[in-house]
Amino acid sequence: MENAAERRRFEEQVAWKEVDQLHAATLQFAGKCLELKKLCVALCAALVVWLADKDIRFIECAVVALALLAFFWLADAQNFYYQRKTRRGIAAALGRARLARGLGNSVSPLGLEKDAVGSVLSSLLNTSQLFYFFVGVVILVALALTHHA
Numbered sequence: 001m002e003n004a005a006e007r008r009r010f011e012e013q014v015a016w017k018e019v020d021q022l023h024a025a026t027l028q029f030a031g032k033c034l035e036l037k038k039l040c041v042a043l044c045a046a047l048v049v050w051l052a053d054k055d056i057r058f059i060e061c062a063v064v065a066l067a068l069l070a071f072f073w074l075a076d077a078q079n080f081y082y083q084r085k086t087r088r089g090i091a092a093a094l095g096r097a098r099l100a101r102g103l104g105n106s107v108s109p110l111g112l113e114k115d116a117v118g119s120v121l122s123s124l125l126n127t128s129q130l131f132y133f134f135v136g137v138v139i140l141v142a143l144a145l146t147h148h149a
Contacts, residue, residue: 008100015097022090029083033076037131040072044139052146061147065139073132074124081123 047068051061 008102012097012100015093015100018093019090019097022086022093026083026086026090029079029086033079033083033128036072036076036079040069040076040132041135043072044069044135048139048142048146051143058143058147061143062140065143066136069132069136069139073129076132077124077129080126080128081120084119084123 044065047065051065054061
């Protein structure tokens with residue numbers, strides 16, 4: 001009987017260690033998303049100022065600026081995808097800790113697995129990614145004003 005109790009205690013401790021590690025990873029991914037957004041705004045602003053002084057057609061300037069924006073959007077979406085994946089891992093580890101303690105496993109919506117395509121698409125098209133749409137609009141307006149199309 002003591003072995004079973006020790007094993008459950010060990011499984012619970014391992015699950016909590018996993019929760020701690022996944023939580024730290026999730027926070028790092030969230031921080032990287034914020035840093036990417038700050039870097040994106042700074043580089044896009046610098047690019048618009050630099051392009052405003054060049055004798056380049058509006059459409060060429062827009063393509064260059066939107067390509068830079070797309071790069072940041074995809075990098076941020078990748079971070080968001082892994083952030084969501086680590087949160088699912090946290091939910092699974094919490095479920096294992098509950099089972100080890102004998103409390104049963106409650107299913108969290110966070111722990112439900114999505115299909116791979118749905119998960120990638122939801123990472124690309126979520127409310128956090130609206131930021132890049134607004135930055136894109138601002139870039140296009142700024143370039144239109146400086147280039148007098």
